[in-house]
Amino acid sequence: MQIPEIQAKLVEQGYDGWLFYDFHRRNPIAYRALGLPDDLIVTRRWYYYVPQQGEPAGLVSALEPHNLDALPGKKLVYRTWEEGRDFLALLLPTGGTVAMEYSPLNAIPYVSLVDAGTVDLIRSLGISVVSSADLVQVAVCLWTEQHWSDHREASRRLIEIKDRAFAEVARRMRSRISTSDFEIQQFMADCYHEAGLITDDPPIVATNERCSNPHYLPTLEHQTVMRDGDVLLIDFWAKLDKPGSVYADHTWMAFIGDIVPPRLAQVFLAVATARDRAIEFVSQSFAQRRAIHGWQVDNVARESIKNAGFGDYFIHRTGHNIDKDVHGEGANMDNYESHDERRVLERTCFSIEPGIYLPEFGVRSEVDVFVAAPDQIDVTGVPIQREVIALLSKRGG
Numbered sequence: 001m002q003i004p005e006i007q008a009k010l011v012e013q014g015y016d017g018w019l020f021y022d023f024h025r026r027n028p029i030a031y032r033a034l035g036l037p038d039d040l041i042v043t044r045r046w047y048y049y050v051p052q053q054g055e056p057a058g059l060v061s062a063l064e065p066h067n068l069d070a071l072p073g074k075k076l077v078y079r080t081w082e083e084g085r086d087f088l089a090l091l092l093p094t095g096g097t098v099a100m101e102y103s104p105l106n107a108i109p110y111v112s113l114v115d116a117g118t119v120d121l122i123r124s125l126g127i128s129v130v131s132s133a134d135l136v137q138v139a140v141c142l143w144t145e146q147h148w149s150d151h152r153e154a155s156r157r158l159i160e161i162k163d164r165a166f167a168e169v170a171r172r173m174r175s176r177i178s179t180s181d182f183e184i185q186q187f188m189a190d191c192y193h194e195a196g197l198i199t200d201d202p203p204i205v206a207t208n209e210r211c212s213n214p215h216y217l218p219t220l221e222h223q224t225v226m227r228d229g230d231v232l233l234i235d236f237w238a239k240l241d242k243p244g245s246v247y248a249d250h251t252w253m254a255f256i257g258d259i260v261p262p263r264l265a266q267v268f269l270a271v272a273t274a275r276d277r278a279i280e281f282v283s284q285s286f287a288q289r290r291a292i293h294g295w296q297v298d299n300v301a302r303e304s305i306k307n308a309g310f311g312d313y314f315i316h317r318t319g320h321n322i323d324k325d326v327h328g329e330g331a332n333m334d335n336y337e338s339h340d341e342r343r344v345l346e347r348t349c350f351s352i353e354p355g356i357y358l359p360e361f362g363v364r365s366e367v368d369v370f371v372a373a374p375d376q377i378d379v380t381g382v383p384i385q386r387e388v389i390a391l392l393s394k395r396g397g
Contacts, residue, residue: 016096033139099132141330155248182223197238204235212362251366270308294340
């Protein structure tokens with residue numbers, strides 16, 4: 001992110017400036033937004049103020065005076081806490097409004113990174129503090145063409161690995177080879193390595209009631225044998241093994257048998273309908289140049305599932321931002337876990353993944369949506385799953 005771009009966004013937002021702050025690397029957004037080096041030793045507080053107009057300025061400790069040397073603008077060096085407070089008063093606009101990594105009532109915890117005491121300190125200087133949430137999106141979440149290309153390639157490789165995993169389950173079941181969720185997870189992890197993909201965690205492979213735990217992960221110590229008649233969920237995410245790459249993240253459903261039970265098909269249809277309605281809402285809104293927010297996308301999917309009679313069983317947000325981390329720092333499609341008022345921006349990517357989690361089994365379908373342009377909403381994880389795959393039918397296996 002370049003300083004002129006930050007300042008242009010400050011003008012648009014009507015804020016006097018953006019005050020970056022960190023202590024002991026507790027604010028990773030500041031490092032990403034400013035492009036600070038990874039090798040800094042940060043044991044003392046630093047501040048960096050970007051005004052709406054004019055030259056930025058930094059405030060650093062005398063013990064670590066060079067930590068902001070990579071950034072433009074003058075630097076002030078404080079020795080005591082009193083000097084730090086007084087220099088802040090000189091840097092900041094009296095009676096003005098500055099953005100910080102703060103969220104009123106902790107509504108958006110992803111950007112609630114500046115401690116309450118520091119916010120108190122800034123306010124004690126006669127300055128209003130507002131959230132930098134939408135500034136953060138512009139600073140760190142907008143994708144380049146290279147990001148989009150990398151994402152598509154990662155998604156393509158993941159879908160191929162999903163196909164291999166389902167085929168492997170079918171092969172083992174037909175051959176009467178005892179197989180666990182952990183073994184299929186590790187099979188997929190090996191496929192990741194072969195395909196040049198990396199990830200923060202292995203894929204979720206779950207059956208039956210374990211599908212209703214959205215964060216279930218089989219382990220060597222806790223694994224479950226797969227059997228004929230099981231519902232199977234695979235949630236898989238990864239990125240290319242190269243610097244600066246971004247994630248893709250998908251979920252698919254299968255049935256270990258030759259005919260999908262009507263109840264499972266009914267629940268999947270409800271999930272898929274909610275997924276498609278959310279995608280259509282995003283597409284139409286951008287085509288009509290209508291600003292939308294993360295909570296609104298969640299409402300569309302949630303209302304669809306509620307109308308299908310499963311509202312009490314959709315127990316997480318509809319989607320999350322995707323970037324260099326699988327859960328990025330941009331707008332989430334959420335009016336459940338939080339009320340995400342951040343705008344959904346062009347050139348950002350996010351998942352759409354509604355789910356229904358019943359006592360006996362759970363269903364989720366997940367695709368990724370990239371807003372390439374107002375008239376171009378691209379979906380990855382294609383072909384989009386339209387029905388549960390029967391792994392032991394001639395068509396499924």
